[in-house]
Amino acid sequence: MLRQTGPTPTPIADDGDAFQFCSTCAFSAACLESGYDKSLLRDLHVLVEHIGPYREEEHIFREGDAFNAIAAVRSGTVKTYVIDANGREQVLGFYLPGEMIGLSAISQARYPCNAVALDPVVLCRFSFPSMAALATRMPGVQQQLFRLLSEDIGKAALLAGNYTADERMAAFLISLSRRYASRGFSPTRLVLTMSRTDIANYLRLAAESVSRVFRRFQDEGLIRVDRREIEILGPELEELARNILRDQAYN
Secondary structure: OOOOOOOOOEEHHHOOOOOOOOOOOOOHHHHHHOOOOHHHHHHOOOOEEEEEEEOOOOEEEOOOOEOOEEEEEEEOOEEEEEEOOOOOEEEEEEEOOOOEEOHHHOOOOEOOOEEEEOOOEEEEEEEHHHHHHHHHHOHHHHHHHHHHHHHHHHHHHOOOOOOOHHHHHHHHHHHHHHHHHOOOOOOOEEEOOOOHHHHHHHHOOOHHHHHHHHHHHHHOOOEEEEOOEEEEOOOHHHHHOHHHHOOOOOO
């Protein structure tokens, strides 16, 4: 299950005031657009708990754990992965502040993958039974749940086609750029909290290929690399990613 660590969780009400949501809340826009503020959510007995911090490399849940909650990343980055029949790790995705983990567990009532913190992580935990009950009474919340599920499926299919290493890397960086930008961060200056090995695994490339693509992109003036910091220098990278991302806008 989604385990709690550190001090006793506190309600999200300790953030801002009675009407202001956390800036990274995955549901705030849907609730506010529908006229639902935090005081109404509290009246409906929906508690949003801050849990963590989880330390780097600490697991949030493991494959097969009972599903009891979904969670939004409040700070830090989470990696999801599975171990295949041959004992090899397969990276499924990376989750940034404001993005939800645990959605893929809804149908089977057990988490189908592992989730681990890549750096110190704090989560906002949503009891799924309470959230599901709330969604039947608040259409805005229900629509947001459907949208989040759709995005999760879209991210999983993002790199399924027969694309080149350059296209895959460009799509990965532009997708990160868009996701950071939608949360008020710089779209051109990215800090990659995931290792090159994890990136290669996720993109289904060899680690050496990732290093070569980074060097080539830097030599061609598409990016500037300083260890884990990446600066996107122009629109050419987005054009290179177009075949993968074309009509899809990921948050």
